[in-house]
Amino acid sequence: MDAIQLVKQDHRAVEQLFKQFEKAEEAEKAAEMKRVVQKVVKELSVHAAIEEQILYPALRRAEESIEDDVLEALEEHHLVKLTLLELDKMSPEDERYCAKMSVLMESVRHHVEKEEEELLPQLREAFQPKDLKELGALMEKAKKMAPTRPHPASPDTPPGNFVAGALASILDRGRDVLRDAADRGRKAAQGRARAMRGQARKAIAKGRQAMSEVIESPPPP
Numbered sequence: 045m046d047a048i049q050l051v052k053q054d055h056r057a058v059e060q061l062f063k064q065f066e067k068a069e070e071a072e073k074a075a076e077m078k079r080v081v082q083k084v085v086k087e088l089s090v091h092a093a094i095e096e097q098i099l100y101p102a103l104r105r106a107e108e109s110i111e112d113d114v115l116e117a118l119e120e121h122h123l124v125k126l127t128l129l130e131l132d133k134m135s136p137e138d139e140r141y142c143a144k145m146s147v148l149m150e151s152v153r154h155h156v157e158k159e160e161e162e163l164l165p166q167l168r169e170a171f172q173p174k175d176l177k178e179l180g181a182l183m184e185k186a187k188k189m190a191p192t193r194p195h196p197a198s199p200d201t202p203p204g205n206f207v208a209g210a211l212a213s214i215l216d217r218g219r220d221v222l223r224d225a226a227d228r229g230r231k232a233a234q235g236r237a238r239a240m241r242g243q244a245r246k247a248i249a250k251g252r253q254a255m256s257e258v259i260e261s262p263p264p265p
């Protein structure tokens with residue numbers, strides 16, 4: 045997959061998540077909204093990181109006149125990360141949750157449109173197909189190392205973002221493991237509570253049966 049295909053594929057994946065959020069919001073499914081937002085946070089954090097590490101520097105090197113567009117794109121990433129950070133800490137019950145998500149979706153859709161219509165065509169012009177493939181392979185590798193949470197205060201241009209990104213990634217992946225473990229723990233506890241309720245119900249039924257046997261049995265002569 046070349047760099048352009050990879051970026052567009054990421055964009056489509058995010059758009060799918062936005063649609064899922066809009067559906068969940070319409071159906072007032074708070075848990076589903078939260079689940080989708082967590083995915084959006086991860087997907088957009090990784091995507092922004094690989095663009096900042098590889099795509100944007102490649103564009104700046106290829107075409108000097110594109111400098112201002114790339115700087116604007118970096119500022120848009122910065123605002124998206126700040127919003128993601130807030131959303132990640134909020135709950136769907138918060139009265140600003142859906143409004144914040146709606147503004148985020150609006151700005152990401154605008155950003156994606158600009159990237160696909162203005163930046164990516166210039167990348168296609170500046171690089172040979174073989175180079176675009178190599179760039180894509182590099183981005184695919186970088187995705188595995190990218191931070192999964194937004195870090196608006198970290199450097200977003202090379203060389204700083206390589207080091208900070210790798211470090212943040214290790215921390216984020218550790219936090220992901222902890223969160224998954226906590227979820228598994230909660231599910232196991234729910235399972236145990238269900239089993240105990242079942243046992244209690246059986247004991248009560250047995251007790252009732254014993255009581256009725258005592259009441260119905262004739263008194264001793």
Ligand SMILES: [Fe+2]
Pocket residue numbers: 092095117121155159
């Ligand atoms: Fe971008």
Ligand SMILES: [Fe+2]
Pocket residue numbers: 051055091095156159
């Ligand atoms: Fe993008």
